[in-house]
Every structure is written in C-alpha cells, then in structure tokens.
Amino acid sequence: MMQQNVAVSDTKSRIKRYNRRVSKNLEINGEQRINSLVDSMRASSPTHAKSSNSLAEEQYTSWIVRKPFLIIINYSIFVQIVVDMKLIYIYIYICSFVKQLRHPSALDMFEQIVDASQGKQIVMFLDYDGTLSPIVNDPDRAFMSHSMRKTVRKLAKCFPTAIVTGRSIDKVYNFVRLTELYYAGSHGMDIKGPSKSFKFNKDKKSEEVLFQPANSEFIPMIAEVYQKLVEKTKSIAGAMVENNKFCASVHFRCVDEKKWSELAQKVRSVLKEYPRLHLTQGRKVLEIRPTIKWDKGMALQFLLESFGFANSTDVFPIYIGDDKTDEDAFKKLIDRGQGIGILVSKFPKDTSASYSLKEPNEASIIS
Numbered sequence: 117m118m119q120q121n122v123a124v125s126d127t128k129s130r131i132k133r134y135n136r137r138v139s140k141n142l143e144i145n146g147e148q149r150i151n152s153l154v155d156s157m158r159a160s161s162p163t164h165a166k167s168s169n170s171l172a173e174e175q176y177t178s179w180i181v182r183k184p185f186l187i188i189i190n191y192s193i194f195v196q197i198v199v200d201m202k203l204i205y206i207y208i209y210i211c212s213f214v215k216q217l218r219h220p221s222a223l224d225m226f227e228q229i230v231d232a233s234q235g236k237q238i239v240m241f242l243d244y245d246g247t248l249s250p251i252v253n254d255p256d257r258a259f260m261s262h263s264m265r266k267t268v269r270k271l272a273k274c275f276p277t278a279i280v281t282g283r284s285i286d287k288v289y290n291f292v293r294l295t296e297l298y299y300a301g302s303h304g305m306d307i308k309g310p311s312k313s314f315k316f317n318k319d320k321k322s323e324e325v326l327f328q329p330a331n332s333e334f335i336p337m338i339a340e341v342y343q344k345l346v347e348k349t350k351s352i353a354g355a356m357v358e359n360n361k362f363c364a365s366v367h368f369r370c371v372d373e374k375k376w377s378e379l380a381q382k383v384r385s386v387l388k389e390y391p392r393l394h395l396t397q398g399r400k401v402l403e404i405r406p407t408i409k410w411d412k413g414m415a416l417q418f419l420l421e422s423f424g425f426a427n428s429t430d431v432f433p434i435y436i437g438d439d440k441t442d443e444d445a446f447k448k449l450i451d452r453g454q455g456i457g458i459l460v461s462k463f464p465k466d467t468s469a470s471y472s473l474k475e476p477n478e479a480s481i482i483s
C-alpha cells in the first residue's frame with residue numbers, strides 16, 4: 117500500500133514536472149513567435165532592411181569618421197585605409213553595377229520592353245499603394261495624382277487594365293474612380309470587371325465579372341476580427357486597423373518601434389481564436405487573411421484566363437508593384453514565361469521582377 121502511494125505520488129510529481137516543462141515550452145514558443153514576427157516587422161521596414169549597397173556605404177561612412185584619429189596613430193595604417201577606401205568604392209560601384217544588370221530601370225529599357233511586346237496583346241496589372249499612389253502615413257489619404265489617373269485612363273483605352281490591391285475594391289475605387297478598369301481587391305480575393313460595356317470583355321457582356329475564391333463566410337469573420345483588433349490596439353498610439361472585406365490590415369507605420377512587440381502580441385492574441393485566418397506582412401502593415409491558396413499571382417492568372425489568354429502565346433502581361441505580395445504576380449509571369457514584372461522601389465531588394473522603377477511617378481512615365 118505504502119509502495120503504491122509512493123508510486124502514485126512519484127507519477128503525480130512527474131506529470132507536474134512534465135506539465136511545467138510543456139507550459140514553459142509553450143511560453144518560449146509563443147515568445148519566439150512574437151520575437152520572430154517583430155524581427156520580420158523590422159526587416160521589412162526599409163530603414164532597417166540594409167542592402168548590401170547601403171551596408172557598404174555605412175561602412176564607408178564609419179571609416180571616414182574614424183579616419184583623422186587613425187592618421188595620428190600610424191601613417192602606415194592611413195595608407196591601408198586609403199587602400200581599403202578604394203576597395204570599398206570599387207565594391208559599391210560593382211554592387212550598383214550588378215544591381216543594374218539584375219534589375220535595370222524600366223525607363224532605360226523602355227525601347228526593349230516595347231520591342232518585346234510587338235505583335236502581342238499587352239495586358240496591364242497595377243498595384244495601388246506605393247505604385248499608383250505614394251506611400252503616406254494615413255492610409256485614408258493615399259490619393260492618386262490627377263496626372264496618374266489620366267495615364268491609367270489612357271492605358272485602359274489601349275489595353276485591358278486591372279488594379280490588383282490589398283485594399284477592398286470599394287476603398288481603392290474611391291481613390292481611382294475609373295469605371296473602365298478591372299479591380300482585384302483584398303489581395304485578389306474579390307475580382308470585378310468594368311461596370312459598363314467594355315471592348316476587352318470577350319463575350320461583350322456589360323455586367324460585372326465577379327470572382328471570389330474565398331468563401332463569403334470570411335466577410336463577417338473579418339468584420340468581427342476588425343472590431344476586436346480596433347478594440348485591442350486602441351491603447352497603442354499610431355496603430356490603425358482597416359477592414360478590407362476579405363482581409364484586415366493593422367498598420368504600424370506611425371507606431372513607436374518600442375511598441376511593435378506589444379502590438380504584435382495583441383494581434384496574435386486575437387488571431388489565436390481564428391484558425392482559418394493567418395498573418396502576412398506588407399510595408400509597415402500586418403495583414404490578416406483567409407488561409408486559402410490564393411494570391412495576387414493567381415488573380416493575375418484568373419484575369420488573363422477571363423480575357424481569353426489562358427494558353428495564348430500572343431499576350432504580354434505587364435505587372436507593376438512595390439510590395440512583397442506583388443512578388444507572387446512577378447513569379448507567375450516567370451512561370452508563364454511571358455511579359456515583365458516591374459518593381460517600384462527606392463532600395464535594392466530581392467525580387468522576381470525583371471525591371472525596377474524608383475517611385476510611383478516613374479510608373480506614370482512608363483505607362
């Protein structure tokens with residue numbers, strides 16, 4: 117009997133120890149997940165994402181700052197510095213040259229792009245934020261310039277043209293205000309065609325083409341999550357939440373970096389209750405979306421198919437975008453072996469796009 121009691125209490129204490137270990141692991145895992153989310157929030161913010169170029173420039177600057185002290189210490193070290201500086205110069209030069217080779221400016225390559233599209237039907241895909249409009253602190257004030265609107269209108273007269281955005285269609289339409297375009301909102305999960313008769317519509321139907329790959333039950337789910345996120349994050353100065361119909365965005369552009377971890381924790385705590393939603397990241401924004409296999413690349417594919425170019429070799433799709441989510445579309449073009457992807461970015465980035473533009477204004481020049 118005595119032995120049995122000892123065995124039971126032994127087992128109990130082993131179970132307790134086990135539970136303690138498990139819950140400690142869970143805490144560590146939870147903490148690790150938040151830490152890695154905050155790390156990637158930092159990494160995806162341009163001021164933190166050091167390119168090889170900017171790193172070299174930074175090293176170069178720090179050499180300059182230290183230089184006078186080193187001269188006094190030793191002339192031979194000074195000579196060494198001059199040699200090193202030259203090497204750094206050469207390194208910076210090679211980096212920018214290689215970058216140009218990998219992602220030449222779409223402006224410099226304009227003629228080649230035009231040549232490559234000869235005899236083919238150009239189809240234009242345009243991201244909105246950071247591509248047609250400059251990035252601003254307040255997402256509700258990301259206005260498109262009049263000249264950009266004019267350019268997009270002209271484009272749509274010549275080619276089928278679609279806006280592919282993380283925003284809801286209603287929001288992006290309020291900025292763009294062009295009825296002749298196709299709109300793929302909520303990262304391509306809500307696709308609508310022009311609301312009036314449109315010559316590129318193969319069957320010449322005048323009604324809107326509509327495709328929503330995600331189940332419509334996600335709409336109330338996102339609305340609920342949006343409300344919870346607004347409530348949870350209201351104590352964090354600068355945090356903004358947007359309901360984008362099939363997805364929600366939590367902006368941290370105006371949040372003090374010291375608060376990023378707290379914000380990430382709050383977002384994770386809301387998402388815990390929604391296993392059918394997951395988190396992705398854009399430019400200083402956390403995006404919550406349905407766990408379905410759909411992205412901007414698949415939206416591009418869907419639109420090309422609806423234009424009748426499923427297996428056509430006579431099509432030349434051009435996709436212009438600035439964000440991580442646009443990479444799926446760039447990759448799709450590579451898979452199809454057609455057209456070109458153009459990345460809008462001031463900084464060198466790893467991308468599947470073939471060309472680059474420095475800012476939204478340049479996108480209007482090429483169009």
Ligand SMILES: O=P(O)(O)OC[C@H]1O[C@H](O[C@H]2O[C@H](CO)[C@@H](O)[C@H](O)[C@H]2O)[C@H](O)[C@@H](O)[C@@H]1O
Nearest residue numbers: 244245251252253255258281282365369399401
């Ligand atoms: O696919 P996109 O059209 O690029 O949409 C992605 C997100 O764009 C918007 O946020 C971005 O632009 C804001 C205004 O310039 C800026 O404040 C924010 O930091 C950027 O991430 C939009 O507000 C989000 O809902 C979209 O998810």
